[in-house]
Amino acid sequence: MVAKAAAPHDLNRSPGRYDEIDPRVEALVNDLIAQVADKWTMILIEVLHDHGEQRFTQISRRVPDVSQKMLTQTLRQMERNGLVQRTVHPVVPPRVEYRLTSLGESLGEAFCGVWTWAEDHLDAVEKARGAFDQHKASAG
Template structure:
């Protein structure tokens, strides 16, 4: 008998954890916002628009968000092959609440930074 459920079991039952674990990484939002801003793009153009992402990480990120249904990958039978990436309707719908989050972050950024600077970690209470 197992007392602890695996994280995969929990993710299956918890939509917030399941979705945010995949979409809350360092690169996913940048890729999605770049596709929203620039429209359908080739891999090399995405790479140039996000200069600090490695080719490997961009490929992994695109594969994951394609698997999640947020991006559509279209391969054209040309020489050399051409591959385009575009947001799906699901990807576009995901970005709507993300714009609200970005607006909140921009509006409250200085307050958050001030709170971080002012924060004093709690002191240990001496044992009696």
């Protein structure tokens, strides 16, 4: 049995070799970070988590700043990654609904830590930003 190398971001383990990380895992992490870094994915996860299964038009109303094209692209990418399930009901006109999968729920839970961190460190970050901006302005 081969020991799994610690990920480069894992601060609780002894350091592993970066070149021993499964490249498929690295690619998935990079893809998911790119997707969740786009604000629409996290917003859609939150909407579907809070309101359950939703039709496209319901999601669109709950996220009025997103264009139809961007909403379609984001939902498609989320479906491809297994984060949402798209259900087409055989009625006329067709009714399409989206709901989070267990993968989508767990990704949302994983990123809840960012919200908690932001709440806990808001004052410190704002203070650091203010000091930086003031220093940059005076060094001008």
